[in-house]
Amino acid sequence: MEIKLKLNGRNITGYIEPGTLLIDFLREQGCHSVKRGCETANCGLCTVLMDGTPILSCSTLAARAAGHSVQTLEGLQEEASEFVGFIADQGADQCGFCNPGFVMNTIALLRENPDPTDEEIRAFLAGNLCRCSGYGGQLRGILAYLESRET
């Protein structure tokens, strides 16, 4: 079937099988930042924005994206660059495989709540698993970014 959608600001037409998952469609489009970490919607690695809202692309049919605007980290490099350096300063990127999903969800958090507390950050990002960092460094990185904005 044919779908038309806006991907990272560009209107595209895709030809898909009806059962195609959004994650697979996006990777086929070259959006390699979108990662699969499980098949059960438990890890948050495949998080993308649909009409600005974070969704799990592993449990969304590509057909559902028809007529909508989808953004992956490929399309939000500038917005991400504002804060990811602070996470790098903590060394919290580690293996990096969970980073794109975590960064996408952080973008969604900061758009919705530009000045979150510790608890709000933890709660919003609770669905983004990371096995390397122990989460502390990711939190410190976001807090350092928030602090830098204030000064």
Place this chain on the structure above:
Amino acid sequence: MEERSYRVVGRTHRKVDAMQLLLGKSVYTQDITPDNALVVKLLRSPHANAIVKNIRTDIAKKVPDVVDIYTWEDVPRTRFAIAGQTYPEPSPYDRLIIDRHVRFAGDVVAIVAAETEKAADKALKLIKVDYEVLEPVLDFRTALDNPVLVHPEEDWYPPCDVGGDPKRNLVASGLDEHGDVDAVMESCDIVLERTYHTKAFNQAMMETFRTYTELDRYGRLHVISSTQIVFHCRRILSRALGIPKSRIRVEKPRIGGGFGAKQTAVCEVYPAFVTMKTGRAARLIYSREEAQIAGSPRHEMQIRVRLGADKNGKIRALDLYTLSNTGAYGEHGPTTVGLTGHKSIPLYTGSLEAHRFSYDVVYTNHQAAGAYRGYGATQGIFALETTVNELAETLGMDPTVLRDQNMVREGMVMHAYYGERADACALDRCMAHCRDMFRWEEKYPVRDMGDGKVRCAGVAMAMQGSCISAVDVGSATVKLSDDGTYNLIIGAADMGTGCDTILSQMVAECMDCPLEDVAVFGADTDVSPYDSGSYASSTTYVTGKAVEKACAHLKKQICTIAAGMLGCGVEEVVFESKQVRRVNTDQAVSLKDISYKAQLFNDTAVEVTATHTSPVSPPPYMVGMVEIELDKLTGQVTVLDYMAVVDCGIPVNPALARIQTEGGIVQGIGHSLMENVTYDHRGKPMESSFMQYKIPTRLDMGRLHVEFEQSYEPTGPFGAKSIGEIVINTPAPAIAHAIYRATGVWHRELPITPEQIALDK
């Protein structure tokens, strides 16, 4: 203690690949390999122990886009091991690519190669297998001398004698002792004998196992894999496929986590076999379910500790017996078990008069275990540290004070650790520091918070090694580029840990240049100098020293060329970062000009490969303290604070060392409280997805606080030891201790779930 100061080493720098990773660039195996490669999928046995009587693939092969299907009849008959270990491996050669005898629920029965994933999935369903189902061995306590043999085959082959006997389901056995344990035990005021049980925890790295293979432009097998061990992987493939190593090239791109899982060639042989058969590119990507049920998790162990002490808390004798479950295949079985004793008992060198450590490693029809961060030390330390905490509680002593009286200190000879001397040991300072930072005196007492909730604390110590002594080999190539910058080429594998960065820092330190002037590359068997790979906490300590050596030699080469340019003897010049100067003069040549000269009528290489190995494996040390809140009604444990102080020599990059520690602690919290591994009565693993196998989220880890106590290890680069593995060892005993404080019950089996706590009180 006087701390040595360096310019680049010992300071925090961003990882050299940080921005690539944080901005989601294409850097992993699946991102950088072509999507039109053949899709490889594996048909797995539903039975824990069975013989494939008949297998029919004719119907499945007719599915459009299916290219071929392979069964046990198609593969070479040479047994091999997939453990990433130095040859001759202690792990037995007990695998075939596909064996007619399937030994766990998940063992491979057929390999499907198809143009599309859909076709491969369809073919998997159409393969008809007729199994002769055999009784499985599912309880490792009954495996030894069980009439059911996991490996009855005659061609089972152990490259090393590790005390195994497949006719007894025995992979390895051993004994190590010092002094007369029984006599000392006899004369002790108090003897505690306790038995512990730990599970086959899964590494659960975010990127599952995956491998791409193709024939390159020379017709050689080119393997791009998410692996910690490119060189071992090449050797394993060579044996398994029966092709010379010269016909194989293995490289790793960025790796999405390993934690030891990728120290085993879990999936490489399957796509490699397909490529050799079809001549076509092939790619295999494990699902999370496959990574959970057919990966390479921690060894399940039962550890019996006998501890003898006097009434003042002096620990005089220790006797450990470990029974380890290696599962269906023996990779890493004979070696992980050794660490349960060798990396726990020496913690009490300060007072110990005698020790004994013995073990058996057995086959069962479970998923095969492998290497996981901590590698046996984690299990041994849980058992021993919990027993020591029980001793303190029994004697009414503060467990930190009891440890002060017994712990290993700098300069002591550790009889339980191959007779090595603790040349760099700040364990005593770690304890004092952690006690202050944590406010132990305040938090140790049980505090009733009302509403059935109590708060209390627990403590544990840990150690690990810094390599496999007299085995591991690390190498580094450092070369001068023609703009005066450097290339560093390694065979060690950065799996997110940051070794590419810390080794580059060492080059920058040695060559007196900015970190940005060092371009690092790893790892590729065609390009990298030989390195055993990234495991056993060895990279900083062994490969780091190789980097130091290579730089020292390179400096000499640079000075030789410069001396020629300056028309003087090499002993008359001095290396000064961006130039080489003739002493006591202003005459100098720039590094840039030297590098151009190196390319013009020159026979002195500005490229050096150095190799290092070590006869010793200096242990890092650590103290961890946890404060929990426990709900007595529900058994829910909330980790409030986890504080740790680590002695890793010098932390080469303090931010990365801290993240390693925090990450290890959180994995340890997962093993202690929520990650479980259970099998149904037929031997099928229950926790086959993240839905059931619960790893900690950022709501589960409490507040982490990590600090360092430096020591100086004379044999390490810049005084460094290791950090990667030790950090996972303290949570289980510290949390079990805190739970005892809250409930009065010692839990000796992991994980300690709320149900367990609520039921056992």
